Amino acid sequence: MKLNRSSFIEKIADxxxxxEGPVAxxxxxFFCTTLHGGSILKINNxxxxxxxxxxxxxxxxIILPGGDHLVCDSMLASVRRFSRYGKFxxxxIEGYCADFPIYSPNDLIKDQMGNLYFTDSIRHKGKVCFFGINGEQKIVVDGLDYPNGLVLSADEDCxxxxxxxxxxxLKLVLKAPGLTxxxxxxxxxxxxxxxxxxIDNLPDGLALNNRGELLVAHYGMQAIQLISDAGKHLATMDTGMPLTSNLCFLDDNTLVVTGGFGEPGPGCLFKISF
Structure with missing residues (x-):
């Protein structure tokens, strides 16, 4: 996959x-969220x-193996579970993780064993939190200035x-699940x-491609940044959407990109084919 002028950008909807929150x-x-709209949307093929x-x-x-969704709700200070049919x-998680207060859960991922990581997005005192399959809770790291999107390396060591x-x-080396x-x-x-x-250069959602390169939705920059596995900036792709918020792969050659032109709106959805 290369980010270049030959890539095809398709607007799905205004x-x-x-x-935010795209997942295939x-x-x-795929599904996305609308934050201030209070909706989780489904978009078919x-x-x-x-x-x-x-x-x-x-x-x-995120979508779990059985089809349930886990959804961060930034106003409810919670990570919520919905059935595969959209029933709450x-x-x-609600209000606390490892006995520490959480304020604004933003993004989340699960590892192959089912352990959950999520960000608590606040200024200066933000956290990355861990909720293990055995119920164990940890603060992985704190004192961050608005931690946002997160992704695990393919081998889940980072x-x-x-x-x-x-x-x-940031890159966190993991000695064990939830432990740096x-x-x-x-x-x-x-x-x-x-x-x-x-506020015109805030990295937001993250994704990894099948070559181990990192893709960054760059809020305020109207861009996706492509980063090598060695941490070198390789390319910038203009999305045409000033507040580019997040992204996910539909397949190896197609990205879904969320965001919009202002908050609380208007919003937009794009597909980018390579």
């Missing part, structure tokens, strides 16, 4: 609310959109975290918006 189900459909579920301020989400089941207000991606062996290292510092405005 929406009243800014979009593996059979041609014909780009038809329907409301799949409601929450107060749904943000990042319970809060997996966790990459977007630290939005530092405009950088050292302080976070700066993996890459991202390009800076010439506007000089802090």
């Amino acid at each position: 929406l009243p609310f800014y979009t 189900d593996g059979i041609g459909n 014909r780009n038809e959109i329907s409301e799949w579920a409601k929450s107060v301020c749904p943000n990042g989400q 089941l319970k809060n997996e 966790l990459y975290v977007a630290e939005s207000y530092e405009n950088r991606i 062996g050292e302080s976070p290292k700066v993996f890459v510092r991202l390009p800076v918006n010439p506007s000089g405005n802090e």
